[in-house]
Amino acid sequence: MDVKEVSYGEFPEIFGLNKRFKLGGKKLKVVLDVFVPKSKKKINFSLVYRKLLKLLPTLERHKCGEDLFGDPKNHKEIPSEKVERITHIAHLIEHVIIDLQSNITKMDSCSGITCGYKNPEYRFDLFIECRDEKVGRFSVIFAVDLMKRLLLGKSVSKRDFRMVELVKYLYQKISFLGLDQLISFQSKIASDLGWTRRSVVTLLKELKNLGLLHSKKALPNLRIL
Secondary structure, eight states, X not given: OEEEEEEEEOXXXXXXXXXXXXXXXXXXXXXXXXXXXXXXXXXXXXXXXXXXXXXXXXXXXXXXXXXXXXXXXXXXXXXXXXXXXXXXXXXXXXXXXXXXXXXXXXXXOOOEEEXXXXXXXXXXXXXXXXXXXXXXHHHHHHHHHHHHHHHTTOOOOXXXXXXXXXXXXXXXXXXXXXHHHHHXXXXXXXXXXXXXXXXHHHHHHHHHHTTOOOOOSSXXXXXXX
């Protein structure tokens, strides 16, 4: 699985592909190459979906034209080549991105669409409505990394829960400042979230590596102090 490109704009050429798209709204465009792990001849889609629900329970509320989110019990193991052909993995990543950024930025609604290439067959364009570009880009990177691990049979980790919680906290309570500036708030963040300061600093450094934190010299207006 490989994110080839992420861009941000209106992309009016795809407006008619989803009747739920808001006119003039900004979107993410994600160019994604999807490969099934060679060690996995079959993918237990139901199991992957159930693991995702532990982190993102609101996935169950999604409306999907492809009925991707019907009864998970009906999602049996399917051959890897079929997974690629019917775009299940790419489509699920689209919904994970939607769910992540919607929960972080409290979007009332968010729509997207997954478009498959004829050549190469493993490439997809994902178009997703997006309120905040930085949160959107974080959601893309996080969703793809998470799906890679789940497809290899791993489970959602404590770090995953904390990463989402921290990004939501920063967006809603403080701001995406530079790393040094946020470290100066480590005691407050740790107290508010009930974590150790060491855990806060470790995750802040990860967010910096993901490109979520900027490096303005002056502190912008904070929502709370």
